[in-house]
Amino acid sequence: MLDKTGIAKRIAKEIKDGYYVNLGIGIPTLVANYIPQGMNVVLQSENGLLGMGPFPFEGEEDPDLINAGKQTITTVPGSAFFDSAMSFGMIRSRKVDLTILGAMEVADNGDIANWKIPGKMVKGMGGAMDLVASAKNIIVAMQHVNKANESKLLIKCSLPLTGVGCVKKIVTELAVLDVTPQGFRLLERAPGISVEQIKNATEGRLVIEGDIPEMKIE
Amino acid sequence: MNKTVANADEAIKDISDNAVLMLGGFGLCGIPENSIAALVKKGVKGLTCISNNAGVDDFGIGLMLKTRQVKKMISSYVGENAEFERQLLSGELEVELIPQGTLATRCLAAGYGMPAIFTPAGVGTEVAEGKETRKFMVEGVEKEFLMEMAFDADFALVKAWKGDTHGNLVFHETARNFNPMMAMAGKVTIAEVEELVPAGELDPDHIHTPGIYVHRIFKGERYEKRIEQRTVRTKQ
Numbered sequence: 001m002l003d004k005t006g007i008a009k010r011i012a013k014e015i016k017d018g019y020y021v022n023l024g025i026g027i028p029t030l031v032a033n034y035i036p037q038g039m040n041v042v043l044q045s046e047n048g049l050l051g052m053g054p055f056p057f058e059g060e061e062d063p064d065l066i067n068a069g070k071q072t073i074t075t076v077p078g079s080a081f082f083d084s085a086m087s088f089g090m091i092r093s094r095k096v097d098l099t100i101l102g103a104m105e106v107a108d109n110g111d112i113a114n115w116k117i118p119g120k121m122v123k124g125m126g127g128a129m130d131l132v133a134s135a136k137n138i139i140v141a142m143q144h145v146n147k148a149n150e151s152k153l154l155i156k157c158s159l160p161l162t163g164v165g166c167v168k169k170i171v172t173e174l175a176v177l178d179v180t181p182q183g184f185r186l187l188e189r190a191p192g193i194s195v196e197q198i199k200n201a202t203e204g205r206l207v208i209e210g211d212i213p214e215m216k217i218e
Numbered sequence: 219m220n221k222t223v224a225n226a227d228e229a230i231k232d233i234s235d236n237a238v239l240m241l242g243g244f245g246l247c248g249i250p251e252n253s254i255a256a257l258v259k260k261g262v263k264g265l266t267c268i269s270n271n272a273g274v275d276d277f278g279i280g281l282m283l284k285t286r287q288v289k290k291m292i293s294s295y296v297g298e299n300a301e302f303e304r305q306l307l308s309g310e311l312e313v314e315l316i317p318q319g320t321l322a323t324r325c326l327a328a329g330y331g332m333p334a335i336f337t338p339a340g341v342g343t344e345v346a347e348g349k350e351t352r353k354f355m356v357e358g359v360e361k362e363f364l365m366e367m368a369f370d371a372d373f374a375l376v377k378a379w380k381g382d383t384h385g386n387l388v389f390h391e392t393a394r395n396f397n398p399m400m401a402m403a404g405k406v407t408i409a410e411v412e413e414l415v416p417a418g419e420l421d422p423d424h425i426h427t428p429g430i431y432v433h434r435i436f437k438g439e440r441y442e443k444r445i446e447q448r449t450v451r452t453k454q
Contacts (some may be wrong), residue, residue, distance in 0.1 A: 049391075056450055057451060063246075063247065064379075064391040065391045065392055066245065066445075070447045071447040083322070083426075084322035084396045085399045088318065088322055091319065092339075122303065122313070126294050129339040130339040161342060164342035164343070
């Protein structure tokens with residue numbers, strides 16, 4: 001089974017040289033730490049920055065320089081600032097190659113729910129609806145089951161949707177799966193996890209073809 | 219063309235009860251701190267605030283929530299504010315949550331003189347309920363879009379880094395965020411700046427918002443520029 005770091009490391013392998021990538025809050029933020037050395041990747045922060053760098057050194061925090069999670073950050077050589085309309089302009093016009101975000105639920109048709117728990121969580125969708133509606137490629141980092149051991153990979157989402165038919169790939173603590181017209185296609189197992197365990201943890205349609213390899217993570 | 223006013227109190231003096239306001243900023247970054255302080259002091263009530271976030275309990279728009287000056291918030295994300303959540307759950311505060319890109323683009327549309335925009339954000343979700351949709355071909359595939367209307371705000375309160383007496387504005391880093399398009403969208407736009415210079419001192423090539431959009435400008439008395447999430451790394 002993968003921990004959060006493991007999920008982030010596995011997702012980092014999906015990033016290709018030359019990509020512009022938007023990372024959501026939570027596990028997706030960790031992905032930045034595992035982008036292979038020497039690869040040219042530009043991180044987009046939807047509050048208005050291309051070329052997001054690491055956290056500043058203590059004492060060098062700049063209140064005018066934050067990411068979409070409102071954390072203090074830095075720029076990298078070649079960074080650019082812009083306004084929020086342009087930020088979502090580049091997202092909507094599909095200039096951003098890859099969006100990585102978290103989810104509470106995903107359905108086997110690619111629907112995603114990650115912004116609202118009726119009666120409980122009233123925080124808002126932020127940029128998530130814009131991102132999922134327009135992204136060329138969306139990878140979801142999420143837990144396969146909830147604390148009650150109920151699947152979060154469903155036939156149909158029970159929570160209010162963030163977007164319809166948009167998720168392409170999912171990385172959980174148990175598996176890597178693609179979303180296909182036939183449902184979730186199992187691609188890889190987490191270390192020590194059997195196909196049977198993944199079957200039991202998946203409520204939505206699951207396609208298993210041939211031997212499913214164990215994922216390789218350093 | 220001198221748009222200069224003495225201070226925040228002077229700049230906001232004609233904002234009255236039930237006004238519709240736009241407030242720039244992302245989280246606590248690039249918010250019109252001095253205009254908010256003046257609104258709290260003036261005590262105007264029944265405000266509708268269009269702003270990406272609602273501040274925190276004791277800073278930003280949170281200060282106006284505490285004093286019950288806000289009737290309605292139109293925002294994309296309103297976490298990190300306990301008082302906000304309390305007023306929302308008790309029904310004291312009306313809230314319309316909309317996607318962040320939709321929020322930005324509805325401001326942009328107002329500033330560009332366009333009545334509406336079409337966006338894919340929210341299609342098939344509760345955001346789309348009751349809204350007109352239209353299909354367009356995108357990269358050879360038919361895709362559904364929502365029609366979203368341009369905002370209609372009485373006042374826009376924005377914060378810039380530098381400005382000149384003509385109202386030309388320059389923003390700094392990610393404190394730019396919603397400020398330029400809100401500046402364009404207000405019927406009356408009030409800009410506060412950290413540094414106010416005579417017209418002619420800013421390089422015309424470097425101006426983000428031309429002064430035609432700005433009606434009043436003043437130098438903010440003080441800037442706290444609070445950091446919401448201080449994250450650092452340690453030197454190796």
